[in-house]
Amino acid sequence: MRHLACPGSLLLALGACAHIPDHIRVEVDGNAVEIVKKPAIAPADEDE
Numbered sequence: 378m379r380h381l382a383c384p385g386s387l388l389l390a391l392g393a394c395a396h397i398p399d400h401i402r403v404e405v406d407g408n409a410v411e412i413v414k415k416p417a418i419a420p421a422d423e424d425e
Contacts, residue, residue: 401412 399414403410403412
């Protein structure tokens, strides 16, 4: 059973990484942790 659980967990983790929201807030006992994705940096223009 373990030989099936490890690859299954790996596939689940890889699939979940594609669907991470932009903003995550976890609050426990009045303490909060917020995770926010960094905005994408626009590529510099090569014309200059």
